[in-house]
Amino acid sequence: MSDELVSFEVNGQTLQARPGSMLIAATDAAGITVPRFCYHKKLSVAANCRMCLVEVEKAPKPMPACATPIMAGMKVWTNSPKARAAQKDVMEFLLINHPLDCPICDQGGECELQDLSVGFGNSSSEYVEIKRVVREKDIGPLIETAMTRCIHCTRCVRFGEEIAGMRELGATGRSQYTEIGTYVAKAVTSELSGNMIDVCPVGALTAKPSRYTARPWEMRSYDSIAPHDCVGSNIHVHTARGKVIRVVPRENEAINECWIADRDRFSYEGLQSQERLLKPQIKRDGHWKEVSWQEALDTVSGILRKQLAFNIAAFAGPSSTLEEFFLFQKLLRGLNIKNIDHRLRQVDFSDQTLTPVASGLGLSLAELEQQQAIFLIGANPRHDQPMLNHRIRKASIAGAKVLALNPRRLAFNYAAEQIVAAPLDMVTELAVLVKAALEAANQAVPNALAELLAKVEVSAGARSQVALLKAPNALILLGQMAVQHPAFSSLRSLASVLAQATGAKLGYLPEANSIAASLVGVLPHRELAGKPLAEPGLPVNAALNDKNLTTVVLMNAELDDFANPQQTLKALRTAKHVIVLAPFADAQAREYATVLLPTSTFVETSGTLINAEGLWQSFKGVVTPPGEVRPLWKVLRVLGNALNLPDFDYVETSEIAAELKLELKTVPLTAIGELPETLLVTKQEASLMQRIGDVPIYRTDALVRRAQSLQAMLSSPSVRMHGADMDRLGINTGDLVRLGQGESYVQLPAELDGAVPAGCVWVQSGTEAARALGSAFGSIMVDKG
Amino acid sequence: MTVTDTSDKAVLLSAHERAEIDAWLARYPADQRQSALLGALRAVMHEDHYLSVPKMDAVAAYLGLPPIAVYEVASFYSMYETDERAAARHSISVCTNISCMLNGADEIVAHIENKLGIRLGESTPDRKFYLKREEECLAACCGAPMMQVNHVYYTELSPEKVDSILDGLE
Ligand code: SF4
Ligand code: FES
Numbered sequence: 001m002s003d004e005l006v007s008f009e010v011n012g013q014t015l016q017a018r019p020g021s022m023l024i025a026a027t028d029a030a031g032i033t034v035p036r037f038c039y040h041k042k043l044s045v046a047a048n049c050r051m052c053l054v055e056v057e058k059a060p061k062p063m064p065a066c067a068t069p070i071m072a073g074m075k076v077w078t079n080s081p082k083a084r085a086a087q088k089d090v091m092e093f094l095l096i097n098h099p100l101d102c103p104i105c106d107q108g109g110e111c112e113l114q115d116l117s118v119g120f121g122n123s124s125s126e127y128v129e130i131k132r133v134v135r136e137k138d139i140g141p142l143i144e145t146a147m148t149r150c151i152h153c154t155r156c157v158r159f160g161e162e163i164a165g166m167r168e169l170g171a172t173g174r175s176q177y178t179e180i181g182t183y184v185a186k187a188v189t190s191e192l193s194g195n196m197i198d199v200c201p202v203g204a205l206t207a208k209p210s211r212y213t214a215r216p217w218e219m220r221s222y223d224s225i226a227p228h229d230c231v232g233s234n235i236h237v238h239t240a241r242g243k244v245i246r247v248v249p250r251e252n253e254a255i256n257e258c259w260i261a262d263r264d265r266f267s268y269e270g271l272q273s274q275e276r277l278l279k280p281q282i283k284r285d286g287h288w289k290e291v292s293w294q295e296a297l298d299t300v301s302g303i304l305r306k307q308l309a310f311n312i313a314a315f316a317g318p319s320s321t322l323e324e325f326f327l328f329q330k331l332l333r334g335l336n337i338k339n340i341d342h343r344l345r346q347v348d349f350s351d352q353t354l355t356p357v358a359s360g361l362g363l364s365l366a367e368l369e370q371q372q373a374i375f376l377i378g379a380n381p382r383h384d385q386p387m388l389n390h391r392i393r394k395a396s397i398a399g400a401k402v403l404a405l406n407p408r409r410l411a412f413n414y415a416a417e418q419i420v421a422a423p424l425d426m427v428t429e430l431a432v433l434v435k436a437a438l439e440a441a442n443q444a445v446p447n448a449l450a451e452l453l454a455k456v457e458v459s460a461g462a463r464s465q466v467a468l469l470k471a472p473n474a475l476i477l478l479g480q481m482a483v484q485h486p487a488f489s490s491l492r493s494l495a496s497v498l499a500q501a502t503g504a505k506l507g508y509l510p511e512a513n514s515i516a517a518s519l520v521g522v523l524p525h526r527e528l529a530g531k532p533l534a535e536p537g538l539p540v541n542a543a544l545n546d547k548n549l550t551t552v553v554l555m556n557a558e559l560d561d562f563a564n565p566q567q568t569l570k571a572l573r574t575a576k577h578v579i580v581l582a583p584f585a586d587a588q589a590r591e592y593a594t595v596l597l598p599t600s601t602f603v604e605t606s607g608t609l610i611n612a613e614g615l616w617q618s619f620k621g622v623v624t625p626p627g628e629v630r631p632l633w634k635v636l637r638v639l640g641n642a643l644n645l646p647d648f649d650y651v652e653t654s655e656i657a658a659e660l661k662l663e664l665k666t667v668p669l670t671a672i673g674e675l676p677e678t679l680l681v682t683k684q685e686a687s688l689m690q691r692i693g694d695v696p697i698y699r700t701d702a703l704v705r706r707a708q709s710l711q712a713m714l715s716s717p718s719v720r721m722h723g724a725d726m727d728r729l730g731i732n733t734g735d736l737v738r739l740g741q742g743e744s745y746v747q748l749p750a751e752l753d754g755a756v757p758a759g760c761v762w763v764q765s766g767t768e769a770a771r772a773l774g775s776a777f778g779s780i781m782v783d784k785g
Numbered sequence: 786m787t788v789t790d791t792s793d794k795a796v797l798l799s800a801h802e803r804a805e806i807d808a809w810l811a812r813y814p815a816d817q818r819q820s821a822l823l824g825a826l827r828a829v830m831h832e833d834h835y836l837s838v839p840k841m842d843a844v845a846a847y848l849g850l851p852p853i854a855v856y857e858v859a860s861f862y863s864m865y866e867t868d869e870r871a872a873a874r875h876s877i878s879v880c881t882n883i884s885c886m887l888n889g890a891d892e893i894v895a896h897i898e899n900k901l902g903i904r905l906g907e908s909t910p911d912r913k914f915y916l917k918r919e920e921e922c923l924a925a926c927c928g929a930p931m932m933q934v935n936h937v938y939y940t941e942l943s944p945e946k947v948d949s950i951l952d953g954l955e
């Protein structure tokens with residue numbers, strides 16, 4: 001296809017387009033209506049529905065606009081008698097086997113077939129024979145099927161193959177027996193599966209969680225931003241009768257294109273959780289009492305005033321908004337409280353003063369597609385940032401080489417060369433690459449690395465892997481498994497040296513809105529804009545272990561958000577006061593908390609999220625908070641006032657954001673920090689195994705953890721391990737295995753998993769079963785239960 | 786598309802089936818393993834007389850395809866059987882399309898049904914014969930009525946001729 005434009009004519013109007021591009025794209029761009037079902041601008045051309053037939057000069061028959069390449073001088077009519085007749089005929093055929101059950105169809109009112117049949121259908125049909133019926137299929141908790149309505153456009157099939165990167169649906173059988181489905185009974189598992197609901201032009205695939213709850217014309221649509229990962233996908237939140245009914249993508253080519261991840265689509269279900277806090281509550285003599293906001297806030301300010309600053313620790317969950325983070329640290333710093341942190345899943349803070357203030361991707365999401373080599377270190381973007389993973393996949397399809405270093409072999413949906421090493425061995429594996437890179441670049445070994453690099457040997461494989469990173473557009477990304485690693489500082493330093501030696505860029509895949517938290521200083525050692533503190537507080541793990549601890553403030557954080565739930569629970573149980581500001585509290589939280597302040601979720605407040613590329617996206621509240629729930633930022637503001645702290649009189653979150661924009665505009669988001677004097681090398685404790693404790697895709701934050709349909713997508717907790725370890729320990733698949741970290745243990749069924757390296761067990765974090773366990777990537781005692 | 790970690794599913798394929806598939810694979814470019822799919826399914830049909838889901842999954846794993854791509858092909862072509870009840874040593878298809886019908890195909894079908902004690906679409910309990918329901922013209926109209934047994938066409942049938950053909954099969 002050349003880049004020069006040619007002229008051609010549609011309905012007498014002269015248009016320009018690249019020769020060879022499809023007619024329908026040009027008519028769409030010019031606002032000329034051509035009916036269609038199978039065409040979708042993001043999918044390959046199938047040309048199987050024939051709804052887009054148009055008249056083309058010199059062509060004996062009408063041509064499908066979606067599959068007719070543009071040629072200079074061609075003349076097209078989209079609504080001539082010939083074109084119209086063809087379109088009407090196709091519509092008649094499509095409706096032959098369609099049940100016409102619009103009144104009981106959830107798609108009614110937003111159905112492409114319904115819409116087009118108004119323009120192109122007949123009020124009566126000549127077809128009087130029996131219609132075909134296709135049996136309903138159960139393809140999982142997220143998508144409801146009514147396959148008799150399917151018109152076989154194959155958009156869903158193409159979506160699976162081309163966008164989700166896993167072909168789960170297909171067209172089996174032929175002629176009138178053709179059916180769209182999975183053939184064998186099985187749930188669709190793609191993390192992007194909900195988009196099939198959107199691409200399906202009819203009511204064959206509809207959203208199961210919101211089925212039959214509201215009609216499209218009853219719903220109001222509000223713009224918002226998804227808070228669950230660092231992409232910040234743009235969404236529409238649809239509400240009816242004051243409730244969120246569903247969430248759908250809001251097209252933004254630069255961020256999420258026209259898709260969203262299932263996590264962003266279905267998390268709203270958590271809003272209805274039984275664990276929702278509706279009234280402020282205070283625990284007195286072991287009993288919960290509902291109190292007025294006034295009383296609750298008085299109690300909280302009383303506690304904060306009375307306790308000594310060094311007796312208090314305050315933790316914030318990473319999906320809070322920029323404004324919430326800002327007011328949180330402002331409130332606490334106003335009281336001289338220093339033990340403030342948001343890095344709840346991180347354990348190695350040894351080099352925290354050497355790292356940049358905040359680190360993101362280092363480039364835009366769209367630029368990810370242009371990378372020629374991407375090295376993922378401790379990163380599972382498919383689960384952690386599904387829409388970002390989609391960009392990496394596009395890069396891979398365009399020819400980029402993807403290299404990955406992870407503690408277990410991951411199921412990528414693109415070709416990836418995987419280096420798999422037990423967590424602690426990841427450091428040595430990375431060191432091999434660094435040594436190879438330094439040798440190739442003829443660079444001296446930095447002192448900090450000398451000891452480690454002396455111990456490793458460069459392999460031929462490492463040399464060719466390093467050569468990949470020499471591509472002009474190469475990128476190294478540190479993911480959540482790296483950040484949560486017991487020797488994160490070493491991985492970080494090694495990655496920095498690798499980037500410098502190869503010329504590759506370095507970036508991070510941060511957790512949710514954690515860039516905002518770092519920028520405003522929800523950190524023990526840095527305040528707003530990264531200003532270092534002369535007398536820093538303790539990072540999260542040290543603060544929890546601190547003997548002085550009497551009071552803990554938790555903002556949007558609960559047990560499942562911490563790297564070490566066992567240690568956290570112990571600290572929370574011992575603390576005299578545990579003040580929780582959150583939308584939810586489960587039985588566990590009711591046990592450790594002493595004050596519960598019901599605060600907003602992202603649909604009930606305004607705020608700002610900063611995504612991985614550093615983009616600020618503000619959103620407004622969509623529904624009125626239920627019960628006595630108050631927007632979190634307002635609660636923090638009122639607390640600031642109650643404690644007589646200065647400058648706590650913001651009227652809108654936009655005021656705060658504007659102020660912060662000025663403060664933070666000079667802070668760059670870079671990834672390369674300084675090197676420490678020596679690298680931290682953690683030794684494996686003999687006789688223990690290493691735990692791989694990454695967070696499952698739908699256990700990342702409080703709202704997601706309460707979204708029932710998403711929970712139904714997760715497999716039940718288990719301990720997965722290598723065959724050699726199962727043999728050694730005499731464990732068979734299905735056996736209960738005893739897992740112990742620190743003081744308590746749990747029993748989980750064993751599963752054989754060749755993707756787990758020997759010497760390790762894969763026991764995921766963020767689950768209820770993992771609450772009795774310790775560090776996500778720590779040593780673990782494993783034996784037959 | 787890369788399919789990872791499915792290799793262990795391919796163990797269901799026999800050495801003979803693998804050899805057959807490899808022979809087909811050798812005829813196509815190395816990056817187009819899907820091309821060998823029809824041949825691979827044929828190899829499985831020869832051994833099992835039908836395509837079970839585990840075997841189709843094994844073929845998918847062996848060729849590096851998503852399983853659904855195999856199911857689509859297997860369910861599209863009428864010569865692949867996907868129902869275990871169709872698994873028999875000999876598959877009989879009597880053409881009942883127009884030319885054959887005019888020349889007495891119905892009588893042939895009735896005769897076979899009586900002889901074997903099964904109806905169209907059923908197989909004999911000993912798994913020797915499967916009487917397939919054939920929908921389309923088998924393109925031997927000049928010799929109507931006709932039937933196909935496995936890969937062999939028999940034309941100008943009469944009940945007696947059918948008897949001698951079927952009785953002669955192992
Ligand atoms: S289910 Fe919907 S998207 Fe899929 S083929 Fe049928 S009509 Fe098209
Ligand atoms: S949209 Fe062109 S054939 Fe379906």
Ligand code: FES
Binds near residue numbers: 882884931
């Ligand atoms: S009708 Fe029987 S072979 Fe053609």
